[in-house]
Amino acid sequence: MPQNPKIIISGGGTGGHIFPAIAIANALKAKNPQCEILFVGALGRMEMEKVPAAGYKIEGLNIAGLQRSLSPKNLSFPFKVVGSLLQARKIINEFKPDVAVGVGGYASGPLLFVASLMGIPSLIQEQNSFGGITNKILGKKAKKICVAYSGMEKFFPKESILLTGNPVRQDILNLTGKKEIGIEKFGLNTYKPTLLVVGGSLGAKTINESLYEGLDRLEVAGIQVIWQTGKLFYEKAKSKANENVNVFDFIKEMDLAYSVADLVVSRAGASSISELCIVAKPTILVPSPNVSEDHQTHNALALTTKQAALLVKDSDAKQTLVDTAIRLAKDSAKMNLLSENIAKLALPNSAGIIAEEVLKLIKK
Numbered sequence: 563m564p565q566n567p568k569i570i571i572s573g574g575g576t577g578g579h580i581f582p583a584i585a586i587a588n589a590l591k592a593k594n595p596q597c598e599i600l601f602v603g604a605l606g607r608m609e610m611e612k613v614p615a616a617g618y619k620i621e622g623l624n625i626a627g628l629q630r631s632l633s634p635k636n637l638s639f640p641f642k643v644v645g646s647l648l649q650a651r652k653i654i655n656e657f658k659p660d661v662a663v664g665v666g667g668y669a670s671g672p673l674l675f676v677a678s679l680m681g682i683p684s685l686i687q688e689q690n691s692f693g694g695i696t697n698k699i700l701g702k703k704a705k706k707i708c709v710a711y712s713g714m715e716k717f718f719p720k721e722s723i724l725l726t727g728n729p730v731r732q733d734i735l736n737l738t739g740k741k742e743i744g745i746e747k748f749g750l751n752t753y754k755p756t757l758l759v760v761g762g763s764l765g766a767k768t769i770n771e772s773l774y775e776g777l778d779r780l781e782v783a784g785i786q787v788i789w790q791t792g793k794l795f796y797e798k799a800k801s802k803a804n805e806n807v808n809v810f811d812f813i814k815e816m817d818l819a820y821s822v823a824d825l826v827v828s829r830a831g832a833s834s835i836s837e838l839c840i841v842a843k844p845t846i847l848v849p850s851p852n853v854s855e856d857h858q859t860h861n862a863l864a865l866t867t868k869q870a871a872l873l874v875k876d877s878d879a880k881q882t883l884v885d886t887a888i889r890l891a892k893d894s895a896k897m898n899l900l901s902e903n904i905a906k907l908a909l910p911n912s913a914g915i916i917a918e919e920v921l922k923l924i925k926k
Contacts, residue, residue, distance in 0.1 A: 570662045573669055574608065582912075583613075601621070647676055660683075675699075709723055710726070710727050734816060756823050761829055774802065788810075791810070793811050796809070830861045
């Protein structure tokens with residue numbers, strides 16, 4: 563292995579891709595402090611802000627996804643793909659990586675495709691229970707495919723697959739002793755159950771609207787709320803804030819939020835589910851219908867079939883979500899069952915295992 567191994571990590575778009583990518587980078591640095599790491603993201607996406615804040619360099623590709631609806635933006639898509647391939651080649655030629663890691667997101671495709679053409683070994687981290695189109699294509703050339711769910715040989719070459727789970731933020735791996743700090747931070751009543759509502763780092767319109775309409779019922783039921791709205795809904799939600807309702811556009815200290823939560827409402831993104839398994843909280847999942855291949859529903863079903871979470875369809879959320887949360891909060895036996903079953907699915911050392919696989923590829 564070179565003394566200063568060079569590793570490119572590509573992908574992003576949402577916190578669900580960015581936080582695992584940063585966790586892998588941190589694990590690589592812990593195993594070999596001499597590692598040189600460069601991130602490659604998509605210009606204008608949140609990785610361009612979050613990655614430098616975590617202390618890593620990042621280059622941006624001018625790439626975006628295809629719009630599902632008929633949109634003029636799709637006309638520029640082929641030009642952006644070609645341009646991003648040329649940009650990726652330039653970045654690789656200048657940085658000269660020993661290995662390329664893809665975590666999903668717009669930038670991951672062009673970067674790993676070019677890396678494979680240039681003979682650079684690659685590792686893919688597939689977060690979902692349903693292999694995405696880009697990763698299925700890249701998986702044919704990848705040396706290793708790290709997955710979070712069993713049965714992924716439907717999508718990838720069996721000999722390349724390793725079950726690792728999804729990396730999560732390090733601060734949530736141990737919540738011991740944090741509840742008291744969380745209660746003080748959020749100003750909570752220790753005698754009331756706490757509902758944590760998160761729609762991912764960008765927010766979730768249906769979850770937000772459902773909660774907004776049902777806050778009075780939650781208050782009558784004696785349930786207090788910590789609510790991450792995302793930026794778009796924050797101003798509207800802020801008007802409902804009171805001693806029982808804590809409203810945030812983004813919660814930085816998620817370890818404290820999880821530590822005080824008695825139950826959680828969440829989208830079913832892969833990264834969110836991995837965190838929920840580790841913190842072992844009774845959870846209601848509301849899969850987003852606005853994602854490719856409906857992978858959030860597949861993720862949610864992987865839990866609900868094991869009685870490890872409840873599922874509320876996005877289309878039913880406004881009618882049933884708040885009432886489902888109230889019923890669950892009052893059913894301690896169901897809460898305990900969900901908590902026990904979701905804990906069985908936790909894979910806590912994912913980042914370390916993936917980092918080890920990355921370094922093995924360099925040795926080869």
